[in-house]
Structures are given as structure tokens and as C-alpha cells.
Amino acid sequence: MGAYTFAKEPPFAITAMSQSPIIGKNFYHGPEYTMIKPCRVVFPCGIVIDDQCVWVVFGRQDHEVWMAKLDKRGLYANLIPVIPKQ
Numbered sequence: 001m002g003a004y005t006f007a008k009e010p011p012f013a014i015t016a017m018s019q020s021p022i023i024g025k026n027f028y029h030g031p032e033y034t035m036i037k038p039c040r041v042v043f044p045c046g047i048v049i050d051d052q053c054v055w056v057v058f059g060r061q062d063h064e065v066w067m068a069k070l071d072k073r074g075l076y077a078n079l080i081p082v083i084p085k086q
Contacts, residue, residue, distance in 0.1 A: 001021065001022050001042060001043075001044045001056070001058065002017060002018035002020075002021055002022060003017070003018045003022060003054075003075055003079065004016060004017040004018065004079070004082075005017075005076075005079060013082075013084060014082045015081065015082055016079035016080060016081050016082055017079060017080060017082055018078065018079060018080075019078060019079075019080050022070070024068055027042050027060065028040045028042070030060075030061075031061070031063075032061075033061055033062070033063045035062065039061060039062055040061070041059075041060070041061060041062060042058055042059070042060050043058060043059045044056055044057070044058045045057050045058055045059060045065075049072065050072075051072070052071070052072055052073075053069050053070060053071065053072055054069075054070040054071075054072050054075055055067060055068070055069055055070075056068045056070065
């Protein structure tokens with residue numbers, strides 16, 4: 001998954017984004033579940049932001065629900081500006 005910021009006014013242009021995917025320990029490792037086909041997936045579902053942290057709730061392998069705690073200052077510091085097309 002990744003992170004981005006966007007303008008508060010329409011058309012809500014993206015202003016900055018992650019330099020690379022945000023991957024945590026065991027995102028793509030761990031139990032395997034019987035499904036129609038092999039599946040390695042993480043899908044963000046929601047966030048809560050407080051003064052110090054960004055909490056991300058996400059599904060994993062279509063069978064689990066996880067929550068990640070990210071340092072808000074560190075996350076924002078690692079975003080790169082997106083230059084709008086002229």
C-alpha cells in the first residue's frame with residue numbers, strides 16, 4: 001500500500017505521495033488459506049489520524065484484519081511532492 005496527500009479543494013489533486021510501497025513485516029508471509037487460486041494481498045480499508053500516529057486498518061489474504069501504527073511525522077517526511085502537469 002502507499003500514502004498520498006491531496007488538495008482540499010476540487011479537483012483534489014494529489015500533492016505528495018509515497019516514494020515506495022509501505023510494506024510491513026509479514027504482509028506477504030504467514031498462513032496460507034485454501035482459496036480458488038493462490039492469493040497474496042493486502043488491502044487498506046480505513047485510517048484514523050491523531051497528533052502522532054496514522055493508524056491503518058487493512059485486510060490480509062482475504063481472511064484476516066490487521067491494524068498498522070505509523071509514525072505520522074515520519075510518514076509525511078517520506079512523501080515526495082507531485083508536480084502538477086502544466
